[in-house]
Amino acid sequence: MPRNPAVARTLPSLRRALDQLRARGRTVALVPTMGALHEGHLTLVRRARKRCDRVVVSVFVNPTQFAPHEDFSTYPRTWQADLAKLAAEKVDLVWNPGVGIMYPDGFATRISCEGPAVADLEDRFRPHFFGGVATVVGKLFIQCRPDVALFGEKDYQQLRVVTQMARDLDLGVKVTGVATVRERDGLAMSSRNVYLSPEQRAAAPTLHRALKDCAADIRAGRDLKTAVAKGAATIREAGFALDYFEARHAETLAPVNARDDGPIRLLVAAKIGTTRLIDNLGV
Numbered sequence: 001m002p003r004n005p006a007v008a009r010t011l012p013s014l015r016r017a018l019d020q021l022r023a024r025g026r027t028v029a030l031v032p033t034m035g036a037l038h039e040g041h042l043t044l045v046r047r048a049r050k051r052c053d054r055v056v057v058s059v060f061v062n063p064t065q066f067a068p069h070e071d072f073s074t075y076p077r078t079w080q081a082d083l084a085k086l087a088a089e090k091v092d093l094v095w096n097p098g099v100g101i102m103y104p105d106g107f108a109t110r111i112s113c114e115g116p117a118v119a120d121l122e123d124r125f126r127p128h129f130f131g132g133v134a135t136v137v138g139k140l141f142i143q144c145r146p147d148v149a150l151f152g153e154k155d156y157q158q159l160r161v162v163t164q165m166a167r168d169l170d171l172g173v174k175v176t177g178v179a180t181v182r183e184r185d186g187l188a189m190s191s192r193n194v195y196l197s198p199e200q201r202a203a204a205p206t207l208h209r210a211l212k213d214c215a216a217d218i219r220a221g222r223d224l225k226t227a228v229a230k231g232a233a234t235i236r237e238a239g240f241a242l243d244y245f246e247a248r249h250a251e252t253l254a255p256v257n258a259r260d261d262g263p264i265r266l267l268v269a270a271k272i273g274t275t276r277l278i279d280n281l282g283v
């Protein structure tokens with residue numbers, strides 16, 4: 001059985017462990033997670049291993065990115081299984097702070113983002129979300145001082161927000177996006193997929209299918225608005241309550257009207273039952 005990685009739970013122990021990892025100029029990659037690890041996370045870890053000498057994974061379910069009505073208390077927490085998976089990947093260090101370490105009494109600072117964070121996508125439905133993500137990721141970058149940090153493209157707007165924040169605040173970390181890992185039927189891997197009933201699970205790959213068909217229509221020269229409307233209709237017909245299905249500029253996330261308006265990313269968010277799923281695809 002592989003040996004468990006070192007786990008740091010206080011800032012002094014994190015600093016000591018990082019000093020050792022960085023000895024003799026070694027580079028460090030960070031993979032920020034909220035645990036409940038699946039193949040998507042492990043793909044980030046394997047990519048991190050290729051990019052840097054040492055790999056640190058943070059496991060922290062961040063309360064500030066959940067609204068009061070969201071699933072913070074029920075979010076899957078699978079610490080022992082996560083640790084075994086990270087051991088199998090030979091991760092060098094796990095940073096697992098408690099809420100009191102990340103947000104001690106009297107904590108009163110929040111990173112507020114504009115640009116891709118106010119693109120009228122996730123932010124329209126989860127107005128608290130990117131402030132919470134930017135604050136915790138900013139803290140993780142400052143605490144761990146990674147050379148590289150890896151994020152899944154599944155949370156595409158989050159990737160753009162974190163990339164912009166790291167650049168704007170000169171945090172000295174290269175933020176890297178990694179392609180979404182999918183189940184065999186196309187459903188994007190997500191820790192929240194465990195909430196799906198068998199019927200909902202069967203319907204869930206419609207999101208990816210609609211994105212693929214829409215991208216193919218746009219590539220084939222069909223009218224962009226018509227292609228997007230068709231994608232939205234497909235998702236509604238499969239029983240989802242659609243939040244958005246949109247074509248945006250892949251970097252700025254600004255709305256686009258035609259294929260020539262730039263590299264295009266299609267983004268979708270929809271609820272099936274009480275579970276909200278998101279996905280996206282490049283055209």
Ligand code: PAF
Pocket residue numbers: 032033034060062065133136137155158
């Ligand atoms: O994508 C996630 O799992 C979280 O939003 C992140 C980046 C770990 C911040 O809590």
